[in-house]
Amino acid sequence: MRKVLTEFEGKQLLKRYGIRVPWGIEVSSPDEVPDDVPLPAAVKVSSREILHKTDVGGVKLNLNSVEEVRKAVSEILQKFPGARALVEAMAKPGIEIIVGVIKDQTFGHAIMFGLGGIFTEVLKDVTFRVIPISRVDAEEMLTEIKGRKLLEGFRGMKVDREAIVDLLLSVSRLVEENPGIVEMDLNPVFAREDGVEVVDVKVILEE
Amino acid sequence: MGLERLFDPRSIAVVGASRNPRKAGNIVLRNLLEGSRARIYPVNPKAEEILGLRAYPDLASVPERVDLVISVVPAAPSVEVVRQAGELGIPFAVVLAGGFRETGPEGARLEEELRRIAKRTGIRIVGPNCVGIYVPRTGLNTIFIPREKAGYPPGGRIAFVTQSGAMGVLLMDRASREGWGFSAFVNLGNRVDITEVEVLEYLAGDEETRSIALYLESMADVASLRDLAPRIVGEKPLLLLKGGRTSAGNRAAASHTGAMATNVGIARGFSRQMGIHWVEDEMEMLLGAQVLASQRPLEGDRIGIVTSAGGAGVVASDLLEAAGFSVPELSAETQERLREVLVPFASPRNPVDMTAEATDEQYDRVIGILQESGDVDGLLVFALPQTAFITEALEGVIKRWHEEGPKPTVFVTIGGDYSASMKRRLRAAGVPVLDDIASGVAALRLLRERHAFLSKVKRSRAYSGAK
Numbered sequence: 201m202r203k204v205l206t207e208f209e210g211k212q213l214l215k216r217y218g219i220r221v222p223w224g225i226e227v228s229s230p231d232e233v234p235d236d237v238p239l240p241a242a243v244k245v246s247s248r249e250i251l252h253k254t255d256v257g258g259v260k261l262n263l264n265s266v267e268e269v270r271k272a273v274s275e276i277l278q279k280f281p282g283a284r285a286l287v288e289a290m291a292k293p294g295i296e297i298i299v300g301v302i303k304d305q306t307f308g309h310a311i312m313f314g315l316g317g318i319f320t321e322v323l324k325d326v327t328f329r330v331i332p333i334s335r336v337d338a339e340e341m342l343t344e345i346k347g348r349k350l351l352e353g354f355r356g357m358k359v360d361r362e363a364i365v366d367l368l369l370s371v372s373r374l375v376e377e378n379p380g381i382v383e384m385d386l387n388p389v390f391a392r393e394d395g396v397e398v399v400d401v402k403v404i405l406e407e
Numbered sequence: 408m409g410l411e412r413l414f415d416p417r418s419i420a421v422v423g424a425s426r427n428p429r430k431a432g433n434i435v436l437r438n439l440l441e442g443s444r445a446r447i448y449p450v451n452p453k454a455e456e457i458l459g460l461r462a463y464p465d466l467a468s469v470p471e472r473v474d475l476v477i478s479v480v481p482a483a484p485s486v487e488v489v490r491q492a493g494e495l496g497i498p499f500a501v502v503l504a505g506g507f508r509e510t511g512p513e514g515a516r517l518e519e520e521l522r523r524i525a526k527r528t529g530i531r532i533v534g535p536n537c538v539g540i541y542v543p544r545t546g547l548n549t550i551f552i553p554r555e556k557a558g559y560p561p562g563g564r565i566a567f568v569t570q571s572g573a574m575g576v577l578l579m580d581r582a583s584r585e586g587w588g589f590s591a592f593v594n595l596g597n598r599v600d601i602t603e604v605e606v607l608e609y610l611a612g613d614e615e616t617r618s619i620a621l622y623l624e625s626m627a628d629v630a631s632l633r634d635l636a637p638r639i640v641g642e643k644p645l646l647l648l649k650g651g652r653t654s655a656g657n658r659a660a661a662s663h664t665g666a667m668a669t670n671v672g673i674a675r676g677f678s679r680q681m682g683i684h685w686v687e688d689e690m691e692m693l694l695g696a697q698v699l700a701s702q703r704p705l706e707g708d709r710i711g712i713v714t715s716a717g718g719a720g721v722v723a724s725d726l727l728e729a730a731g732f733s734v735p736e737l738s739a740e741t742q743e744r745l746r747e748v749l750v751p752f753a754s755p756r757n758p759v760d761m762t763a764e765a766t767d768e769q770y771d772r773v774i775g776i777l778q779e780s781g782d783v784d785g786l787l788v789f790a791l792p793q794t795a796f797i798t799e800a801l802e803g804v805i806k807r808w809h810e811e812g813p814k815p816t817v818f819v820t821i822g823g824d825y826s827a828s829m830k831r832r833l834r835a836a837g838v839p840v841l842d843d844i845a846s847g848v849a850a851l852r853l854l855r856e857r858h859a860f861l862s863k864v865k866r867s868r869a870y871s872g873a874k
Contacts, residue, residue, distance in 0.1 A: 204661070251661055300664025302673075306626050310673045312664050326667050328676030330633070336863055337680050344679075383662040404661050 202382070203405045206246045207253075208286050210401035214386070217374045219367060220397045224288035228277070230270035238289035240264050243272040247283035251402065262290065291399050294392035295350055295359055299367060301331070301375050301384035303406075309375050313341040313368060315350060316388040323347075331372045338368040351391070363395040382406045410601075410609040413499045413531065414591060415545045416445045416474035420466060420497075422488045423479035424449030424457050431503065431551035432479040433458070438554065442546030448473060466491045475499045477539065477549045482506030485535065486520050493528025501549045502535035508597050509536055518599050525600045537596025538572040541579070543589060544615055552576055561835075563588015564617035565696040566610045568603055570595050570624050571650070578689055586834035587697055590615035595627075602627035604635060611639040617700035618644045620692045621683075624651040629677070636681035641864045644699035644857055646684040648692045649674045682860035684853055691849055697839035698850040702815045704858035705851060707784030708732050711777040712758035714789040715765035715797075719821065719844060720758030723787055726848040732855075734758065741780040748772045757783075765791075767800040774808050774816070785854065786816040787847050790840065792829050793822060802833055809838045815854050819847040 205213070211221040223238050226246055245258030253259050258280060260272040273285045296316025303309050307330045314326030327344040329337045342351055342361060351359050367389065375381050383404040390397045419439065425432030432451070436458055439447050449457040452464040463469045466476065466488070476497055478488040482504045489500050507518040518535065525532050533539055539549030543562035550559075557580040565587070569575040572594040579592060590613065593606050603621060610616045619639070626632065639645055649671065678685040684699070686692045710732050714720040724734040737745070737757045745755035748769055754760040759777070761769050770790070777786055790805050791797070805818055818840045820830045830840045841847050 202661075298663060300662060300667070302662070302664050302668040304668065304670070304673050306670065307629050307673050307677055310668065310676065312667060312672075314667075320663065320667065324667060326672070328668070328673045329680050330629070330673070330677045333680070334867060336866060340679065383665045385662040385664050387663055402662050 201407045203407055204248050204251055205403040205405065206248055206286070207244060207401060208246055210403040211398070213374070213378070213403065214398055214401060217370045219370050219374075220395060221401075222289045222291045222397060222399070224286055226284050226286050227273060228284045230273040230277075233266060233270050233273060233287055235266055237266050237269055237287060239266075239269075240290045241269050242288045242290050243269060243276055244286045244288070245276050245280045245283050246286040247280060250280070250283070291390050291397045292392065294390035294397075295357060296388040297364065297391050297396075298326070299371055299386040299389060301371065301381060303382040309379070309381070311368060311372055311375070314345055315347045319345075319347050331375050333368065333372045335365060335369060338365040338372075341368060358393040359391045360393055360395050364391055367396050380405045380407065410531075410605065412474040413533070414540065414542050414547065414609070414613075416499070416547060418446040418448065418471055418473040419443065419475045419477060419547075420448045420450050420463075420469050420473045421477045421479060422450040422466065423484075424451050424454070424462060425479075426454055426457050434551045434553045435477060435479055435503075435549060436460075438548040438550060439546070441554065442543075442548065444546050445474070446471070466495055466497070472496055475501065475547075478502045478504065479551070480504065482514065482517050482535065486517050486524070489521055489530060489532060490524050490528075493524050493530035497530060499531050499533070501533045501537070501539040502596075502599075503537060503539060503549065503551060504534075505536040507535045507599075518597060521599045532600040533593070534596040535599060536572075537594040538576055539594055541589070541592040550576060558583030560587060560589040562590070562615075564590055564615065564700040564837075565693075566591040566593075566613070566616040566619045567622075567693075567696070568593045568595065568606050568610070568619065569622040570598070570603075571622060572596060574622055574689070578693060582693060586831050587693065587839070588837075590617075598627050604628050604631040607632075607639055607645070608635055611635075611642050616643065618646070618696045620646045620648070620696040622648045622650065622689070622692065624649075626674075633681065636683060637864050637867065640682040640860055644684060644696075644853075644860075645682075646686050646692050646695050646699070646853075647678050648686050648689060649678075682864055684856055684860075690846075694839070694841060694846055694850060695853045698817065698841075699853055699857055701809070701837060701839055702817070702850075702854055704861055705785045705815045705854035706858050708855070709735050709783045710785050710787055710851060711737070711780075711783035712787045712789075713761070713770070713773050713777065714758055715761045715763060715791050715794055716789060716821075717754075717758075717760045717762070719789045719791075719819075720760055723789075723844050723847065724758060726844060727787070727851070730848055730852050732848075732851065735782060737780065737782045741776060741782050744776050745773060748776070763794045764796065765794055766796040767798055767804055770801055771804045771808075774804070774812070778808070778812050778814055778816075783814070785814050785851060786812070787851060788816055788818050790818045790820050790829075791822070792820070792826050799829075802829060802836075805833060805840075806836050806838055815851075817841065817847050817850045817854070819844060
C-alpha cells in the first residue's frame with residue numbers, strides 16, 4: 201500500500217532533520233489564520249488524495265493581507281470539501297534546485313540532485329548517488345551537473361553551496377532512518393546566499 | 408575457501424568430453440591440452456580414449472578428487488554432474504550449458520536445483536549458461552571456441568569479468584589481435600552461485616592483475632559490492648561498462664524524481680561514488696584497462712604534447728581542452744632547453760612539434776625535458792615511425808620512458824601496416840600504445856580520474872579511521 205504525506209506532514213518531517221521550510225500552519229477554517237500571518241503568504245489545499253495541487257487549482261500565491269489569506273482559505277475549503285488548507289509564508293526566491301529520492305530495485309534508495317525547472321525536465325541535468333552518501337559524494341554532486349556554473353555565483357546570484365551539501369546529507373540521513381519512503385521530491389528548493397529553503401515537498405511511503 | 412583453485416586447478420575433469428572435433432566437449436579438451444598445467448581427465452561412458460587421454464565412465468571412477476569439473480553436457484544432465492561432483496567433495500564446477508533460467512520455468516527449476524546442490528554440498532559453481540574461465544598464466548581454458556576461430560590473448564595484467572559470454576569471447580578475440588594481454592577472464596553467465604563480487608575479491612588479491620574491466624547487464628549484489636569496492640579501488644583500478652540501459656522509472660512515477668530516475672543514471676552515480684571508472688563502450692573499457700594497468704595516476708590538468716605531426720598536436724590540444732585539460736605554453740626556460748634539441752623551424756611552445764625532421768634522439772631528449780619540467784603534469788606522445796630519420800630505436804626510447812618516466816605518459820601511434828608492426832612489438836613489451844588521438848585523450852581522462860578516486864578512497868579511509 202502506498203501512502204502520500206500531505207505537504208504539511210512532509211515539511212514537519214523535514215524540520216525534524218534540521219531542513220529549513222517556510223513558516224506554515226494547517227487550518228480548517230479562515231478564523232484559524234492568525235492576525236500576524238507572515239506576508240506575502242500562500243494558501244494550498246492540504247489532502248492526502250491530492251498530489252499535484254497546482255493542476256487542480258489548489259494553490260493561491262502572493263497574498264498580501266490577512267484578509268486576502270482568509271478569503272483564499274475559504275475558497276480552497278469550499279472547492280475541496282473534506283480537505284484542510286496549508287497557510288505558508290512565501291519563500292524569498294533564489295536559484296531553484298531539486299533534491300529527490302527514489303527506491304530503486306537494484307540499488308535501493310538513491311538520492312538525486314539537479315537544478316530546477318527546465319534544467320531537470322528538459323535537459324535532464326541531474327545526478328544520482330546511492331544512500332547513504334558522504335560529504336564528498338554530496339560535494340561531487342554539485343560539481344557534476346552541467347549547469348554547475350549557476351551554483352558558482354553566476355551574474356551576481358550567490359548561493360550557499362555548503363547549505364546545499366548539508367541538505368543532501370540531511371535527506372540521506374532522513375531516508376536511512378525512514379526506509380519506508382519510496383519516492384520523495386523536494387521541489388523546488390530555493391538556494392540563496394543565506395541558505396536553502398524547501399518550498400514544496402512530496403513524500404510517498406510504502407506501508 | 409578462496410577461489411585460488413578455481414583459477415589454478417591442479418586437476419580437471421571434463422564431463423562430456425568428446426571425440427568429435429566439432430563438439431564443445433572436444434574443443435574444451437583441446438584448449439586445455441594446449442596450455443593447461445593441470446592433470447586432465449576426460450569423462451565419457453562411451454569412450455576409452457579421447458585425444459590420447461584415457462577416458463573415464465563417470466566422475467567417481469576418476470583416480471583422484473579433482474579441483475575442478477567442467478560440465479560440457481546439456482542442462483538437465485549438468486545438474487546430475489554437479490550433484491555427483493558435490494557429493495564427491497569436488498570444490499569447483501563450471502557449467503557451460505544454457506537452458507536454465509533464461510529459457511523459462513523448467514530451466515529456472517533446474518537452476519534452483521543447482522543452487523540447492525551448491526548450498527548442500529558446498530561445491531562452488533560458475534555459470535550456468537556461460538563460457539567460463541580463461542587464465543593464460545595457468546593455461547586454464549573452459550571456453551568452447553577453437554583457437555583457429557578466435558584468438559586467446561597472451562598473459563598480461565588486465566582481468567576481464569563479464570556477465571555476457573559472447574561479448575567476452577569477441578573482446579578477447581579482438582584483444583589478442585591487438586596484442587593486449589590478460590591476467591584472467593571470467594564469464595559469470597547466470598550467476599547461480601559465484602557472482603562478480605567474489606571474483607572481484609579474488610582478483611583484488613591476485614598479483615598478476617593490475618586492473619579489472621567489468622561488463623555487467625545487472626548487478627548481483629550491490630550491498631556487498633559497496634562494502635568491497637573501496638578496498639579494491641584502493642589497490643587497483645576498476646572499470647565498469649554497464650549494458651542494458653533501460654529506464655527504471657517507467658512505472659507510473661508519482662514524483663519528478665521517479666520520472667527522471669533511470670537505471671543508468673543511478674548506476675553511473677553509484678559507480679562514481681565507489682571510485683569505479685564508468686566507461687561508455689567496450690573499446691574504452693579495454694583500452695582504459697590497459698592504460699590504467701601500466702601508468703601512474705595523473706595528478707593535474709596540464710598536458711605536454713610531443714609530436715612530429717603538427718596537425719595531430721592541434722587536434723589533440725582541442726580535444727584535451729574540451730575534456731577539461733590544459734595544454735599550457737611551456738616556460739621560457741623549458742623552451743630554451745628544447746630549442747637546443749630541435750631544428751630551428753620546430754615549435755618548442757606546446758605542442759612540441761619536432762616536425763618531419765624528428766629523430767629517435769630528439770624524441771628521447773624532448774620527452775626527457777618535459778618529464779623534468781615543472782610545466783606539465785602528464786605527457787601525450789605521438790610516436791610516429793613514418794618519417795625519414797626515425798628508426799626501430801624509437802621503440803627502445805618509448806619503452807624506457809614508459810617504464811621510467813616519473814610523469815604519466817600516454818603514447819599514440821597513427822597509421823597503417825608499418826606503424827602497426829611497431830605498435831604490436833611495443834604492446835608485446837607491455838606498452839599500451841593507442842591507435843588514435845581520441846583514445847589518447849580518453850586515456851589521460853581515466854588517469855586523472857584514477858587520481859581523484861584514489862584520493863577519495865584515502866580520504867574516506869582517514870575519515871572512518873577518525874570516527
